[in-house]
Amino acid sequence: MGNGGGAGVRGGFGVAKPMHVAPGAAPRDEPAAEQFPPLDALALGIDPLTPQSQIDAMQRLSDRQNASGDAGSSRMEGFDASIHRIKEQVLPRLLERVDPEAAATLGKDELAEEFRPIIGEVLAELKLTLNRREQFALEKVLVDELLGLGPLEELLADSDISDIMVNGPDQTFIERKGKLELAQIQFRDEEHLFQIAQRICNSVGRRVDQTTPLADARLKDGSRVNVIVPPLSLRGTAISIRKFSAKPITLDMMAGFGSMSPKMATALKVAGACRFNIVVSGGTGSGKTTMLNALSKMIDPGERVLTIEDAAELRLQQPHWLPLETRPANLEGQGEISIRDLVKNALRMRPDRIILGEIRGAECFDMLAAMNTGHDGSMCTLHSNSPREALARMENMVMMSDIKVPKEAISRQIADSVDLIIQVKRLRDGSRRVTNVTEVIGMEGPVIVTQELFKFEYLDESADGKIIGEYRSMGLRPYTIDKAKQFGFDQAYLEACL
Numbered sequence: 001m002g003n004g005g006g007a008g009v010r011g012g013f014g015v016a017k018p019m020h021v022a023p024g025a026a027p028r029d030e031p032a033a034e035q036f037p038p039l040d041a042l043a044l045g046i047d048p049l050t051p052q053s054q055i056d057a058m059q060r061l062s063d064r065q066n067a068s069g070d071a072g073s074s075r076m077e078g079f080d081a082s083i084h085r086i087k088e089q090v091l092p093r094l095l096e097r098v099d100p101e102a103a104a105t106l107g108k109d110e111l112a113e114e115f116r117p118i119i120g121e122v123l124a125e126l127k128l129t130l131n132r133r134e135q136f137a138l139e140k141v142l143v144d145e146l147l148g149l150g151p152l153e154e155l156l157a158d159s160d161i162s163d164i165m166v167n168g169p170d171q172t173f174i175e176r177k178g179k180l181e182l183a184q185i186q187f188r189d190e191e192h193l194f195q196i197a198q199r200i201c202n203s204v205g206r207r208v209d210q211t212t213p214l215a216d217a218r219l220k221d222g223s224r225v226n227v228i229v230p231p232l233s234l235r236g237t238a239i240s241i242r243k244f245s246a247k248p249i250t251l252d253m254m255a256g257f258g259s260m261s262p263k264m265a266t267a268l269k270v271a272g273a274c275r276f277n278i279v280v281s282g283g284t285g286s287g288k289t290t291m292l293n294a295l296s297k298m299i300d301p302g303e304r305v306l307t308i309e310d311a312a313e314l315r316l317q318q319p320h321w322l323p324l325e326t327r328p329a330n331l332e333g334q335g336e337i338s339i340r341d342l343v344k345n346a347l348r349m350r351p352d353r354i355i356l357g358e359i360r361g362a363e364c365f366d367m368l369a370a371m372n373t374g375h376d377g378s379m380c381t382l383h384s385n386s387p388r389e390a391l392a393r394m395e396n397m398v399m400m401s402d403i404k405v406p407k408e409a410i411s412r413q414i415a416d417s418v419d420l421i422i423q424v425k426r427l428r429d430g431s432r433r434v435t436n437v438t439e440v441i442g443m444e445g446p447v448i449v450t451q452e453l454f455k456f457e458y459l460d461e462s463a464d465g466k467i468i469g470e471y472r473s474m475g476l477r478p479y480t481i482d483k484a485k486q487f488g489f490d491q492a493y494l495e496a497c498l
Helices: 003-013 039-043 052-066 078-097 100-104 108-125 132-146 152-157 190-202 251-257 262-273 288-296 339-346 363-372 387-400 407-417 481-486 490-497
Strands: 161-167 172-176 179-182 214-218 224-228 238-242 278-282 305-309 321-325 353-356 379-383 420-426 432-444 447-461 467-473
Touching: 078 108, 078 132, 108 132, 152 161, 152 238, 190 214, 190 224, 190 238, 251 262, 251 288, 262 288, 262 432, 262 447, 262 467, 262 490, 278 288, 278 387, 288 379, 288 420, 305 339, 321 339, 339 353, 339 363, 353 363, 363 387, 363 407, 379 387, 387 407, 387 420, 387 432, 387 447, 407 432, 407 447, 481 490
Parallel strands: 278 379, 278 420, 305 321, 305 353, 353 379
Antiparallel strands: 161 172, 161 238, 172 179, 214 224, 224 238, 420 432, 432 447, 447 467
């Protein structure tokens, strides 16, 4: 094979270019980068003259593509693993000596006291010697197993964790400070995990099994739980827990966290106190329920407040607060009580305000009717990505119902009922921000007219991946100032918005 053919075939490996030297001239020094292009660029199929920043980006994409998905098992290690192994040996013998029904009547501390001598006997039988730390850890694990939620208890006790996602017995993820990570816990087997799922559902009168494989439930502290079991879940029982914050979050705290500016916090306090009809809009996990809880702190203690939800999560601080919860159909498909049924019934219960955990369908029409019939200050949440989209979704939800109303009449009803839309968003760095506060003014032809009072403007990203931005007041005079004037907050509201 000639030189030309060889060079043509092997050019991709960075072979030196032949030097063309004029007779009598000194050989010319070519830059090394031209003679031997960097292998990483060639390996990625990039032109060697491409800027380094682009090569880095392509390398990151290549790494992402080649990343292995096998490292997703929540394997216990070290001390936890040894305690887990001892628990597997002790638990069957302990159950032989304990009456489960009697144990269920005791608290966790009392049960630990009762267990201590029995655990000592079982360990002596098994010829196992534990130090004090191991004994305490074993007691805790056994009590959690019998009375609590087993391995989930330590995750529920950690205040930094906001979400727990169990994907079958071998894999559990948690969200900590907005980022997902693998948790070092494991369940014995699928049966163990299924029993814990049933324990959660049974405690709130819900059921989960092969005939009803989906269930919404809640924990005692108000944390939201969703369970899906085989045959719908192919990896085994899946449990998703959105943890409830034990410490009530206020608007001032949210301003302190950087979720909104102090001026925004003042405007929202006025909106809550002056009985504005408010829609909190945002994506999944963006903080809609937290915002609703914070706004509810501004409700006058003398008002009667009804909350309506699928699984009761809202925790209002008012003395006159009545939570209502929907009921799923039984095995025969009978007896379902929907959000819409509860909204209709709530109107007969003399409420001052009605707060809906989330609107998803036909109940939107009843909620708008409530806002328009003397229940000022009613609030609800819905899923959408912008205030304008939230209005369109509300129109669609009313049209989903069996009510035959022209689209323009629906739009007018929304414009007359809703005063404020608060848009919340979880940004890619894990932070939750209020990105828009938008006022609904009225109708102009067939279109609902809105004006933005505040918005969050993205500026840059810091070296550690944190998003930098600023909260801007649009400097507009709010149309809802007349409502604020009736409560004597017009001046404070105007200064916050300008």
